Amino acid sequence: MSPRVVVIGGGMAGLTTALDLARAGASVSLLEASERLGGCVAPVTPDGLPDGVALDGGAESFATRTTAVADLLTDLGLGQDVVAPERLGAWVLHADGPVRLPAAGLLGVPVDPWAADVRRAVGVLGSARAWLDRLLPARVGTADGPMTVADLVRTRMGRRVLDRLVDPVVAGVHSCPARDLDVDTAMPGVRRGLAETGSLAGAVARLRERAPAGSAVAGLRGGLHRVPAALAAELARHGGRACTGIEVEALHQGPDGGWSVLASYGHHAADHVVLAVPGAAAARLLEPWVAVTPPPAVPVSVVTLVLDAPDLDTAPRGTGVLVAPDAGVAAKGLTHATAKWAWLAESVPGRHVVRLSYGRGGTLPEPEITTALVDASVALGVGLTRRNLVGWARTDWPAGLGAPPPGHRDRMAALRRDLPGGLWVTGAWVAGTGLAAVVADAHATAATVVGGESPRSERRQN
Numbered sequence: 001m002s003p004r005v006v007v008i009g010g011g012m013a014g015l016t017t018a019l020d021l022a023r024a025g026a027s028v029s030l031l032e033a034s035e036r037l038g039g040c041v042a043p044v045t046p047d048g049l050p051d052g053v054a055l056d057g058g059a060e061s062f063a064t065r066t067t068a069v070a071d072l073l074t075d076l077g078l079g080q081d082v083v084a085p086e087r088l089g090a091w092v093l094h095a096d097g098p099v100r101l102p103a104a105g106l107l108g109v110p111v112d113p114w115a116a117d118v119r120r121a122v123g124v125l126g127s128a129r130a131w132l133d134r135l136l137p138a139r140v141g142t143a144d145g146p147m148t149v150a151d152l153v154r155t156r157m158g159r160r161v162l163d164r165l166v167d168p169v170v171a172g173v174h175s176c177p178a179r180d181l182d183v184d185t186a187m188p189g190v191r192r193g194l195a196e197t198g199s200l201a202g203a204v205a206r207l208r209e210r211a212p213a214g215s216a217v218a219g220l221r222g223g224l225h226r227v228p229a230a231l232a233a234e235l236a237r238h239g240g241r242a243c244t245g246i247e248v249e250a251l252h253q254g255p256d257g258g259w260s261v262l263a264s265y266g267h268h269a270a271d272h273v274v275l276a277v278p279g280a281a282a283a284r285l286l287e288p289w290v291a292v293t294p295p296p297a298v299p300v301s302v303v304t305l306v307l308d309a310p311d312l313d314t315a316p317r318g319t320g321v322l323v324a325p326d327a328g329v330a331a332k333g334l335t336h337a338t339a340k341w342a343w344l345a346e347s348v349p350g351r352h353v354v355r356l357s358y359g360r361g362g363t364l365p366e367p368e369i370t371t372a373l374v375d376a377s378v379a380l381g382v383g384l385t386r387r388n389l390v391g392w393a394r395t396d397w398p399a400g401l402g403a404p405p406p407g408h409r410d411r412m413a414a415l416r417r418d419l420p421g422g423l424w425v426t427g428a429w430v431a432g433t434g435l436a437a438v439v440a441d442a443h444a445t446a447a448t449v450v451g452g453e454s455p456r457s458e459r460r461q462n
């Protein structure tokens with residue numbers, strides 16, 4: 001008899017796990033509360049786009065530090081559509097003006113502290129301090145125990161690199177300051193690389209080398225929102241079912257160890273249950289067995305502008321701008337999407353697409369269009385008014401982005417150890433924000449469900 005598995009949550013984690021399990025011969029049902037599969041991978045269609053063109057309202061690229069996402073896309077028949085961003089570079093906006101984000105780095109940590117673009121961003125004294133990283137003993141930053149991104153960067157490279165480069169990039173990607181973020185979750189492998197190469201710069205250089213074509217991220221022609229449908233189609237081909245509009249309310253375990261999933265439509269019997277929902281929802285469902293405090297989540301809003309603005313033709317801020325907290329702009333980051341992705345520029349001739357991300361505090365930002373236009377003008381250094389506006393849309397993400405605190409990886413390993421038999425967790429709140437982490441963890445989770453080996457036995461990456 002095939003094991004019956006219920007996967008709860010139809011984001012990238014749930015869909016990837018469900019597909020692996022269906023391929024392994026399990027009888028899989030995926031239950032998604034909303035009317036749409038994909039979770040944080042979603043389309044948005046503001047006015048002003050040609051028919052058939054949709055933009056990404058959530059995730060729009062994936063990290064290439066591993067091949068996890070590219071391999072999945074190839075597996076789904078989308079490999080030929082994987083694209084690298086244009087090599088225009090990005091900027092960081094500070095209170096004292098914009099600076100170019102150094103080309104060679106990871107999460108703002110530079111590979112070469114003396115590179116001209118690093119010197120311009122942090123000053124000569126900042127570069128000199130960052131270079132001391134090479135002289136410090138490797139044990140500074142590699143000793144066991146929890147550590148934040150800020151602690152690692154400050155001790156190895158100094159305050160200027162942290163304030164001028166790393167904090168704005170971390171805020172853009174993770175919606176939290178570097179002092180709140182677990183280094184092993186946000187920069188997996190960096191502490192091991194530091195131990196092996198002797199410096200943080202060396203560790204970052206090694207991680208960057210793994211990225212094909214030297215780019216830290218890649219995208220998908222037509223948008224990443226194509227992926228959930230491809231995953232669902234492949235799941236169906238292997239006999240799995242993905243049902244939307246079904247919210248799971250509770251779980252019960254019978255005396256025989258079997259599971260009963262209480263959903264809005266009734267009960268569902270299962271041998272295994274995989275929770276692939278955001279942290280707060282997972283904590284509620286897990287409550288009868290374990291007390292879990294999920295990482296704090298920062299609600300995020302994305303405003304997408306479709307503009308008729310010839311002044312943007314020169315891509316004045318390259319592919320986009322990360323905004324330091326003191327820069328006087330409410331947005332935490334801006335992507336000039338038509339400058340970043342050649343396929344998108346070709347799809348919307350004569351138009352520019354600009355995406356602003358909001359979310360630094362604990363409440364949903366819900367910015368107005370006037371705020372977005374002012375922020376885009378300041379960040380891009382180009383005056384933009386309603387006259388330039390062809391269309392716009394705001395996508396709100398109340399569940400937001402999780403900020404895994406120091407020690408997160410060990411806590412999640414302990415949680416997995418404490419779960420009753422047949423109950424599994426995966427998703428960004430466990431694995432860390434971002435598709436690279438989410439997809440890899442989903443594969444690992446599916447492998448343990450069918451193989452019986454617990455993810456706790458996975459080797460430490462740091």
Ligand SMILES: Cc1cc2nc3c(=O)[nH]c(=O)nc-3n(C[C@H](O)[C@H](O)[C@H](O)COP(=O)(O)OP(=O)(O)OC[C@H]3O[C@@H](n4cnc5c(N)ncnc54)[C@H](O)[C@@H]3O)c2cc1C
Nearest residue numbers: 009011012013033039040058059060061248427428434435
């Ligand atoms: C605005 C934004 C931009 C981003 N940009 C990028 C990017 O460019 N690159 C990148 O790598 N990452 C990016 N990310 C992060 C990335 O998208 C996420 O880390 C990843 O998609 C999370 O996937 P998931 O499946 O773990 O969770 P989710 O996508 O949150 O999916 C969880 C699903 O569970 C469902 N659910 C919740 N409760 C229940 C319940 N009780 N019953 C049934 N279903 C339930 C939800 O409706 C949801 O569909 C971005 C995220 C956001 C919000």
